[in-house]
Amino acid sequence: MMSAAHATIRASDAGRHVGVLADDSFEGREGGSRGGRAAATYIVEQLTKLGIPPAGDSGTYYQPFGGMRNILALIDGSDPELAKEVIVVGAHYDHVGYGNADNSYGPFGYVHNGADDNASGVAGLLEMVEAIGHLPERPRRSILIAFWDGEEKGLLGSYHFLRVAPQGMAGRRVVLSVNLDMIGRLRGNRLEVYGSRTAHGLREIVVQANNRPSHAAGLDLSFVWDIEEDSDHYPFIAARIPTVMFHTGLHDHYHRPSDDVHLVNLPGIEPVARLALGFVAAVANDPASIPPFRGECRTESNTTRNRLEAAIPDTDGSPRGRWGIGTRNDSGEPDAPVIIRVWRDSPANRAGMMPGDRIMAIDDARISSHADMLERLKAAGTTTVIDVERRGHVTRLELSDTAP
Ligand SMILES: [Zn+2]
Missing domain, CATH: 2.30.42.10 (PDZ domain)
Known part of the structure; x- marks a missing residue:
């Protein structure tokens, strides 16, 4: 039962992950820093515990680049043909460390815990991974779980992944990607959904997942048509791969030392992760081929949308x-x-x-x-x-x- 899988997505578990990753001892998880490496170790421990095979280089979870590391794991598809098609579900785990004039609204020099940005997305993704293990059947297409590094330095991890395929991806190609960035501030049940127009039919799959009673999502979805180079969804869209991003919106603590765990809406992570899981499972199991990238999405914006609607x-x-x-x-x-x-x-x-x-x-x-x-x-x-x-x-x- 899908509902059994969804029941494993728990605010308390998400809270544990956010609590660890956004602790001062991780020093704001800057890419390549000591705190960043500690965060990676924690994530790898979770993946190992969940029994998800690694998909990085040399049989490890890591895909190293420029002193940083993406963390990759693969849930192999159950259908021999469709398993060659990969849905990438990612969340960046790095943040801005102690902050500087380039990456923080200040004050600088203090640990920027990045509880919402993006310990929340990492927690949601870890909860999704656990839930996938409880699905009645393994999804037909393969699902690559990606924890990106260096997002705050210019989307470095996701760009690197698209430029240099990790060894664990051999013989497979990415057909769709999903990005979780800042899902810890659900307010008024409102979730922003980006990229629904990168392929025809994605909006409907999201809506269906949101409305299936067993999914217990029932969120107010705000479909945003603007596409900006501000998170790991962008490199995929630039590479003409259909991509959807979930985001609970900006706030006053964004890129400031005060983005702390006590301000995260932990129960709010549950419906977002459940919606994302429902969406990914639907696409992964769809016998029809994944619709092609829709180039027009690049020239559409919220202005286009307002005019149309x-x-x-x-x-x-x-x-x-x-x-x-x-x-x-x-x-x-x-x-x-x-x-x-x-x-x-x-x-x-x-x-x-x-x-x-x-x-x-x-x-x-x-x-x-x-x-x-x-x-x-x-x-x-x-x-x-x-x-x-x-x-x-x-x-x-x-x-x-x-x-x-
Ligand atoms: Zn972020």
């Missing part, structure tokens, strides 16, 4: 149409048109439909395109059941085409 006011006197909705096609998600207009006193309005909702299914049939949606709306009876997605939640609305 902008509501049209219900005042221009144009005819209402049967259900009272206006939609806009999204070339990035053609099977989830956006509602941009809901007429007053219309069936859609009475059912609670809102601009910004995305139509996913009509009368239990998945939408395949904007034209398909229009066809189905036309063909529907006097009542129709429409599944819409709103901020990552799927809501079922019943529209009735009769006078109120």
